[in-house]
Amino acid sequence: MTLVRSNSSLKVQLTPMRPLEATLKPQRMGFGDPVDSPTETDLLIYPGETSEMILQIANITQGVIATEIELRGNFPRDWMRIHAEGPSIFPHQQMWCGIYFDVPADFFEGNATWSEGKQPPLDYTCAIYIYYGNPEQTARACEIIEFKAYIRPHSIYLNFLPALYREVDLVGRLLKIFEQTFEPSVWMLEAMWAYLDPLTAPSSLLPFLAHWVGWELIPSLDPKKQRQLIRNAVTLYRWRGTRRGLRFYLHLYTELPLDEDIPEEGQKHICIEEPFGPGFILGESHLGRETVLGGGRCYHFIVRLRQQYRGQIDEALVRQIIEQEKPTWCTYELYIQSS
Structure with a gap:
């Protein structure tokens, strides 16, 4: 709602960006105090959120107004x-002001007044x-414009009710009690x-997650690498005993590229070779390169790691x-x- 006032010099317009919707006193049937209704300049304030009022001042004279x-x-x-916007308004111009x-x-x-057993004011006259x-x-x-500012808790539960319930201030304040009780559990579930x-879990939960997938933690390993290994434990189990599985494990530990x-x-930075060859074939084999007299060792492989800087890799752990x-x-x- 917008308030507009005009005199011989100025035209003033005040617009609260978050007007109050609810009444402030409970309805009494047939007798008692009348129900307070929000005025066009009342402002609703939620703690932790910025509430804004727009003041527009227009100069309707022929001279400059300070x-x-x-x-x-x-x-x-x-x-x-x-x-x-500034201290002066030129003729037939207007100025915008944000409050x-x-x-x-x-x-x-955290209000200290609450801890002292007192209730801090929630309604302010401005x-x-x-x-x-x-x-x-x-x-x-x-020129004086009066308005009231009301501090109220922001209840998201009102969004699930018909707009009719917004007309009573008590409803929103009552729902906030249930919201503060149940919402932490909802947030935790979400x-x-x-x-x-494992990449986002608290450090204290990592032993449980490792036990969950049957992974044995390595105390000397960096926590960041531990998280990656736990997260990929099932994949490593599936590829255990293969070149692909060993290369992936070494990639997670050493952070060397898979190439x-x-x-x-x-x-490749992680090279895993099996020294197999066709044997000694005259005209096709070279002694000492792909052919060894006496034959090679069966089920034997060679691992070569090309580290980016000295000391990057712990040989004992590899x-x-x-x-x-x-x-x-x-x-x-x-x-x-x-x-």
């Missing part, structure tokens, strides 16, 4: 701020004083996925990983090189 805006009321000064209210988010929980006049003269006229994902786009095995992932009857060689 203005000064002051806000008075029984509210703390640090809750309010005013932003005006902002910011109440602390913990108003209902007034906007607009001083205006000729810039060359000291005498100024004053965020349950984050507790079950899946490189066709040649020897060019050997522990290989011993864990390889088939029991296999033998291997490990070489760690610096690129």
Whole structure:
């Protein structure tokens, strides 16, 4: 709702961006006090959210008017701020002014007055004083606009009820009690996925998640790598005993690239080769390269890791990983090189 006032010099328009919808006293049937209804300038304030009023001042005279805006009321000064376009208004021009209210988010929980057994005021009487006049003269006229500001808890449960229930202030305040009781459980259920994902779960929950998938934690391993290994435990189980599984495990631990786009095995950062050959064929084999006199070892493979900087890889831990992932009857060689 908008309030418009006009005199011989100014035309003032005040628009609260969050007007009050509900009545403030319960309805009495047939007798008693009349029901208070919100006025066109009343402002509703939710703690932790900015409430705004737009003040529009138009100069309807032939000369320049100097203005000064002051806000008075029984509210703390640090809750309010005013932003005006300038101190003067040219003839037949207008100026926009924003009036902002910011109440602390913990108003209902952290207010010291509550702990003392007292109830802090929730309703405030305010007034906007607009001083205006000729810039060359000291005498100024004053335009006063009064309004009330009401601090109320923001209840999202009202969104699930017909608009009729917004007309009674008590309904929203009553629903807020149930909202504060049940919503934390709802929020926890909505965020349950984050507790079950090793990448986002609290550190204290990692041992449980590791036990859940049958994964043995490595105390010396970085927590970030632990999370990746727990998250990919089922995949590692599926590929255990294969080159693909061992390469993926070493990738998670060493953070070396998989190099899946490189066709040649020897060019990869994690190189796993099996020294098999066609045997000694005259004219096709070269002694010492792909052919060894006496034959090679069966079930033997070679692992070469090209670390990006010296000391990046713990050789003892890599050997522990290989011993864990390889088939029991296999033998291997490990070489760690610096690129």
